[in-house]
Amino acid sequence: MQTFPEPVIEPILAMPEAAYLQASSATPAFSPLYQQIKGLILNSLRAGEWKPGEMIPSEVELAGRFHVSQGTVRKAIDELAAENLLLRRQGKGTFVATHAEQQVQFRFLKLVPDSGTRGSEGPAQRDIIECKRGRATADVARALALRNGDMVLQARRLLSFGGAPIILEDIWLPAAPFKGLTAEQLANYQGPMYALFETEFNVRMVRAEEKIRAIPATELHVAHLKVPLGTPLLSVERVAYTYRDEPMELRRGYYRTDTHHYHNTLG
């Protein structure tokens, strides 16, 4: 078991002293104590001090470790929970969020059936069509912050709901962090792909950006999605990011929207 050193903040007492903690830049850029605590907790998450699904130390324990009051730790955790990095469970503790939980199974999939709720069609069927190693093309390299020609893994898969093929996805991953990932792993793994990434490669997808367009079906889509050539499809290009805000996955999805739709809530 790895041990982790105590944080190097002893002199924290109150807000004004806390301000000393920051790197003094041109702009003083005051940052409240709880933000600094939030940063320290985030660092522990990044360092893997607590793994996904595990319980983190209690609020009082963290308060003692950081030499601040429980309320300050609380506010830091509040924000991390609001960002879906932590999960609070009253009476139990605070846990590192994971994609493996049933309740947040489809947190990143916004396609839902026109009638009924998700799951009413039964479990999703995931078929890996292809999986290979290759070199990043210019657009893939740019999206993943790689250099042209860096090694990437590419997978193509088909998602079916209620027996009908609905989504065709092309996925690119930087080869280095996913060293050892095989087509068999992808094909045999039951459950969301991001859960596999967590448990096997210590890669946690935390946030994603999607660009959505309408495009006509090509022969590729005709073959797998069983739609006529030229049928309008939703093109969903996603870049997923880790704790460190590194882009770690590029995914191009093609969604049939004759029986499903992309659902979004505007707040």
Place this chain on the structure above:
Amino acid sequence: MQTFPEPVIEPILAMPEAAYLQASSATPAFSPLYQQIKGLILNSLRAGEWKPGEMIPSEVELAGRFHVSQGTVRKAIDELAAENLLLRRQGKGTFVATHAEQQVQFRFLKLVPDSGTRGSEGPAQRDIIECKRGRATADVARALALRNGDMVLQARRLLSFGGAPIILEDIWLPAAPFKGLTAEQLANYQGPMYALFETEFNVRMVRAEEKIRAIPATELHVAHLKVPLGTPLLSVERVAYTYRDEPMELRRGYYRTDTHHYHNTLG
């Protein structure tokens, strides 16, 4: 100037007593004090005690009014601010959110240019193509929680960016709350439509749900969006809700996605 009675909560003292406030149902359903305060503030918003853009009473004043501590009021306001109903400005006060502010001008429009940022194309051009009264069809009535045949206002408009037509929208509004709305008002009003609704009709859009599909361009789209027949377009169906969670607008938008895309962030 309208006056508002003090809230009818005198006996609030602490958490256990506060629980007495609730309607006692089969399930005791404990609700914390700050949630009740949040409800009271929300009621004031609904009643129009403070208008969009106006400052609400200070935290200490509200704490006095509700006989709770400032911290409790604070937590209630925190949640309302997180839901974009209130806007906190340090040193100034807390304000009722409005669609008229420059910074949140396009809070509900997720279409952005492929390159550059929004606004880089210059201001949006809004052209009202048509505006008429009519009776709700079955689907419109269902979306707006009306009865079949209830009177509705319908408008069609074209949004252009940098001189190019990008969005065609059909909008349905229940006639009753928008009594007196004219095509001239819509045509002449500069700024977001939701700002007009606020100032003229006391209707504040607070939340919306969108269903997105890919559809082929029809003759209607060809005529206004200048695309070939059958071109894939993004179909965005939006229902917008008020403070009271009443559906108050149905909007069907058709987006060209050759130079723009729908952008979404997954948390």
Place this chain on the structure above:
DNA sequence: CAGTGGTCTAGACCACTGG
């Protein structure tokens, strides 16, 4: 300078979970 929201603390007590 007064008034506002923002931070932090210390302590009390409640609600929920599981042994």
Place this chain on the structure above:
DNA sequence: CAGTGGTCTAGACCACTGC
């Protein structure tokens, strides 16, 4: 029952705004 997160209070002080 002990341990956890959740609520509430009272008070001090800080940061920001505008007069």
